[in-house]
Amino acid sequence: MLSFILRRVLGMLPTLLIISAICFLVIKLQPGSFTDQYLEDPRFTKETAAAIARQLGLDQPPVVQYFHWLAGVVTHFDFGYSFLQNRPVVTVIGELLGWTVFIAFFTLVFSWLVAIPLGIYTAFNRHSVGSQIIGFLGYLGLAIPDFLAALLIVALVLRLGGTNVGGLFSPNFIDAPWSWARVLDLLNHLWIPVLAVGLEGVAGLMRQMRASMLDVLGQDYVRTARAKGARPQQVIWRHAVRNAINPLISLAGLSLPTLISGTIIISIVLNLPTIGPLLYDSLVNKDQYMALTLLMMSAFLLLIGNLLSDIALAWADPRVRYA
Amino acid sequence: MRHKGILALTLLLAATLSTAAAAPKKVSGYESLGVVAGKSGGNLTLALGDSPQSLNYYGAIDNNLGLISQQLFDTLVEFNYATYKLEPALAESWTVSPDGKVYTFKLRQGVKWSDGEDFTADDVAFTFDQIVENPEARAGDAETFSQGGKKIPFDVVDKYTIKVTLQKPTPAFLLQLRASFIMPKHKLLKYSVAGGAKPADINNAWPTNVAPSEVVGTGPFKLASYTTGQKVSLVRNPNYWKVDAKGTKLPYLDSLDFLIIRDPQAQVAQFLAGNIDQLNITGAQFPDLKQKEVSGAPFKVIRSTALFGSPPFLAFNFDAKDAALAKVFSDLRFRDAMQSALNRQRMIDTVYNGLASLPGHGVAPANKAFYVNTKSSLGDFDLKAAGAALDAMGLKDTDGDGVRNIAKGKNLEFDLTYGTDSSVYPALATIIQNDFKQIGVKVNLQGILAKNLLSTGLSGNYEAILHAFGDQPDPELRRPIWEPGGALYYWHRSLQPANDGGTPNIAKMFPWEKEIYNIFETAAVTPDAGQRKALYTRWQLLFAHNLPVIPLLKPENIGAVSNKYGNYIYNLGVIPGYNPVPLIYVK
Numbered sequence: 022m023l024s025f026i027l028r029r030v031l032g033m034l035p036t037l038l039i040i041s042a043i044c045f046l047v048i049k050l051q052p053g054s055f056t057d058q059y060l061e062d063p064r065f066t067k068e069t070a071a072a073i074a075r076q077l078g079l080d081q082p083p084v085v086q087y088f089h090w091l092a093g094v095v096t097h098f099d100f101g102y103s104f105l106q107n108r109p110v111v112t113v114i115g116e117l118l119g120w121t122v123f124i125a126f127f128t129l130v131f132s133w134l135v136a137i138p139l140g141i142y143t144a145f146n147r148h149s150v151g152s153q154i155i156g157f158l159g160y161l162g163l164a165i166p167d168f169l170a171a172l173l174i175v176a177l178v179l180r181l182g183g184t185n186v187g188g189l190f191s192p193n194f195i196d197a198p199w200s201w202a203r204v205l206d207l208l209n210h211l212w213i214p215v216l217a218v219g220l221e222g223v224a225g226l227m228r229q230m231r232a233s234m235l236d237v238l239g240q241d242y243v244r245t246a247r248a249k250g251a252r253p254q255q256v257i258w259r260h261a262v263r264n265a266i267n268p269l270i271s272l273a274g275l276s277l278p279t280l281i282s283g284t285i286i287i288s289i290v291l292n293l294p295t296i297g298p299l300l301y302d303s304l305v306n307k308d309q310y311m312a313l314t315l316l317m318m319s320a321f322l323l324l325i326g327n328l329l330s331d332i333a334l335a336w337a338d339p340r341v342r343y344a
Numbered sequence: 345m346r347h348k349g350i351l352a353l354t355l356l357l358a359a360t361l362s363t364a365a366a367a368p369k370k371v372s373g374y375e376s377l378g379v380v381a382g383k384s385g386g387n388l389t390l391a392l393g394d395s396p397q398s399l400n401y402y403g404a405i406d407n408n409l410g411l412i413s414q415q416l417f418d419t420l421v422e423f424n425y426a427t428y429k430l431e432p433a434l435a436e437s438w439t440v441s442p443d444g445k446v447y448t449f450k451l452r453q454g455v456k457w458s459d460g461e462d463f464t465a466d467d468v469a470f471t472f473d474q475i476v477e478n479p480e481a482r483a484g485d486a487e488t489f490s491q492g493g494k495k496i497p498f499d500v501v502d503k504y505t506i507k508v509t510l511q512k513p514t515p516a517f518l519l520q521l522r523a524s525f526i527m528p529k530h531k532l533l534k535y536s537v538a539g540g541a542k543p544a545d546i547n548n549a550w551p552t553n554v555a556p557s558e559v560v561g562t563g564p565f566k567l568a569s570y571t572t573g574q575k576v577s578l579v580r581n582p583n584y585w586k587v588d589a590k591g592t593k594l595p596y597l598d599s600l601d602f603l604i605i606r607d608p609q610a611q612v613a614q615f616l617a618g619n620i621d622q623l624n625i626t627g628a629q630f631p632d633l634k635q636k637e638v639s640g641a642p643f644k645v646i647r648s649t650a651l652f653g654s655p656p657f658l659a660f661n662f663d664a665k666d667a668a669l670a671k672v673f674s675d676l677r678f679r680d681a682m683q684s685a686l687n688r689q690r691m692i693d694t695v696y697n698g699l700a701s702l703p704g705h706g707v708a709p710a711n712k713a714f715y716v717n718t719k720s721s722l723g724d725f726d727l728k729a730a731g732a733a734l735d736a737m738g739l740k741d742t743d744g745d746g747v748r749n750i751a752k753g754k755n756l757e758f759d760l761t762y763g764t765d766s767s768v769y770p771a772l773a774t775i776i777q778n779d780f781k782q783i784g785v786k787v788n789l790q791g792i793l794a795k796n797l798l799s800t801g802l803s804g805n806y807e808a809i810l811h812a813f814g815d816q817p818d819p820e821l822r823r824p825i826w827e828p829g830g831a832l833y834y835w836h837r838s839l840q841p842a843n844d845g846g847t848p849n850i851a852k853m854f855p856w857e858k859e860i861y862n863i864f865e866t867a868a869v870t871p872d873a874g875q876r877k878a879l880y881t882r883w884q885l886l887f888a889h890n891l892p893v894i895p896l897l898k899p900e901n902i903g904a905v906s907n908k909y910g911n912y913i914y915n916l917g918v919i920p921g922y923n924p925v926p927l928i929y930v931k
Binding site: 053067068107108112116172175178184189191192195196289292298 | 394605609613796
């Protein structure tokens with residue numbers, strides 16, 4: 022098991038290196054330059070543009086820029102400088118990472134907690150009216166983009182006279198010290214993004230769970246367990262669900278990169294302080310090291326997610342471990 | 345003996361006067377704008393379109409940073425809120441030598457930085473010499489504040505006197521000063537060359553995670569806290585140097601918050617929810633909010649004519665890659681014909697919901713100091729006349745396909761470049777395309793990101809373009825745009841000088857361009873206000889008649905403000921030297 026993990030981790034390094042080179046190339050292939058955005062400003066002259074480009078090292082050939090960045094990363098874990106924020110990339114990401122993980126975690130938990138029981142229920146009651154309704158709602162959730170769902174919820178809240186229409190806190194709680202009132206205010210805001218993003222995941226997860234549950238229910242060992250007279254509860258939870266959940270574990274691993282890219286639009290619409298809009302901004306403005314670092318993070322999370330789900334699978338399913 | 349007495353009395357009087365002159369600035373005379381005496385206290389929350397990139401105004405060119413800086417720092421001179429005339433601010437008075445070259449500023453005495461230090465001439469000299477004129481400062485202004493390749497010297501005469509010596513008369517100099525916030529030497533010295541740092545180090549001062557007590561200004565507010573991506577909080581600067589007509593200290597507000605909200609719709613939602621108290625909106629958002637106001641919502645939607653703000657125009661590339669098109673585009677008869685095919689009223693009504701008016705030529709109609717009425721030159725919307733004018737030029741449809749021909753087998757058709765991600769450009773482009781089609785001119789729409797419009801224009805890689813440049817109170821401030829051969833005069837790029845800052849290619853100018861060029865060169869060094877006005881009047885008439893670009897319309901400013909507040913004057917956004925927020929009070 023240990024050598025399995027070690028091999029996987031070592032294999033990630035060349036992959037990441039190649040990904041970083043490709044990402045940098047793609048960023049560089051975009052037309053225009055970082056300083057373009059300033060051109061309409063009367064305070065901005067060509068001399069200033071040249072000075073900024075020189076300060077940021079943009080006057081050097083792209084290959085030099087790339088290796089300079091890479092050297093920084095390798096030697097002292099310096100991921101470069103954010104042109105837009107005038108600060109090292111790492112500190113900017115660090116400030117937003119907490120909220121990003123927090124919101125993503127709640128969303129993930131929410132969609133799993135809702136989707137898995139529903140998936141199991143619909144698998145066991147395939148033709149009931151309840152299943153039909155759940156299925157319909159699931160499709161609806163899948164069809165409505167998360168940002169639209171968020172806008173609809175916001176419109177509804179506004180209509181009902183609410184003030185929690187964006188952000189994570191009411192204005193007066195944003196920089197207040199932690200207290201119960203602040204926690205309540207947070208929860209009062211948090212349910213909108215969690216519901217809007219979570220609903221989209223629910224439908225997919227639910228269908229997956231249902232399909233794999235149906236698959237498992239037809240298996241010999243479930244029939245055997247039933248024939249042996251095991252209680253239905255035990256059959257479902259001990260034998261069927263544990264096996265049916267395997268494919269979902271792989272799915273969970275793949276969902277890690279959505280931490281960064283999955284919530285761009287909804288973060289903009291709901292004004293959430295997450296990393297998503299940062300990626301969008303850095304790509305649009307050619308804030309190259311920020312964009313590169315975020316894309317690398319995304320790739321790294323994907324690899325880590327894969328690794329984690331492989332480990333989890335190995336734990337849940339002995340066949341993977343001994344294969 | 346008697347003489348001595350008089351002398352003593354005079355001295356005493358002079359001393360009294362000079363202490364009286366050191367009093368804080370009294371802000372009064374805005375009754376016409378609805379300003380009344382307010383009361384102290386309360387909070388105002390505004391929206392900020394994105395996180396500020398730094399807290400050092402000169403470290404990044406960034407509108408959001410500008411909005412915050414405006415509340416933290418002051419300039420030497422500022423605008424009157426009603427007339428846009430220049431008034432004393434940190435400089436209490438000034439004299440200009442008869443030849444227009446030496447400016448002597450008497451600074452306001454008794455002004456303190458928000459940390460209690462005295463504001464002196466050293467701060468002013470430091471700000472210009474070490475920051476504004478530092479070519480490595482990303483948001484500095486070294487270009488404007490240098491003459492003949494040298495920095496303009498700001499000399500400290502005494503603790504409260506600054507002398508500036510120019511190489512040539514520069515009548516717009518005071519207006520340029522209006523755009524430079526004065527920074528505290530005692531806080532920023534260590535980031536400057538004088539303090540032993542490298543020139544580019546100034547950009548690293550006051551990053552967004554700086555301790556709020558480090559950011560020190562003379563402005564109405566001081567920084568209290570910044571929560572990444574969410575909120576910037578300011579509190580009243582108790583040392584602020586302005587009082588209202590009754591002598592009450594300004595600002596009235598205890599605190600001013602900026603909520604960081606990127607999405608315009610989300611801003612409106614937060615405004616409707618009461619989390620934001622004032623918001624600038626667009627013509628497209630106007631009907632919805634106005635309707636809510638009429639049906640009793642607790643806010644007002646206010647429209648005001650605009651001096652600042654970008655009027656859209658249609659420009660044809662005189663140097664288009666297609667030589668036949670370039671020839672047609674440089675022909676005034678063609679541009680005149682195209683102007684009469686522009687349905688300005690329809691654009692104003694449908695695209696701006698009526699919240700726009702006819703434009704000036706380089707100067708906003710609201711600009712009392714310089715505007716000349718050129719409305720008659722805008723012509724009327726008349727497709728028949730436009731068609732006839734094109735016929736007269738010999739541009740006729742010879743092959744019967746409904747499109748006029750430039751030459752045999754070659755249609756009169758061109759690409760119109762416009763910004764797709766804007767609420768107005770796509771609609772404007774479509775109206776133009778439709779109307780031009782009716783007179784046999786084929787327009788192919790070429791959409792790009794609005795933020796790339798300028799760089800596309802400057803690259804010369806377009807045939808016709810929809811774009812907008814801002815109006816300013818003094819044409820001198822817009823010289824790079826409207827002076828033929830100027831850095832932004834991109835519809836006739838072949839005039840650009842071979843080297844930056846060199847003399848443009850005068851031989852290639854049309855006679856009227858040459859005249860405009862001479863006007864700008866002369867007006868820039870003419871100290872006499874009346875003569876300058878006459879020169880710029882001539883320029884506007886030449887512009888209106890020869891149409892280097894065709895201005896379309898001038899949008900109005902629309903703001904929405906909660907009924908809780910009094911003394912609201914339209915929030916212009918980042919206009920240094922124009923900050924009416926200290927007058928706002930909670931009713």
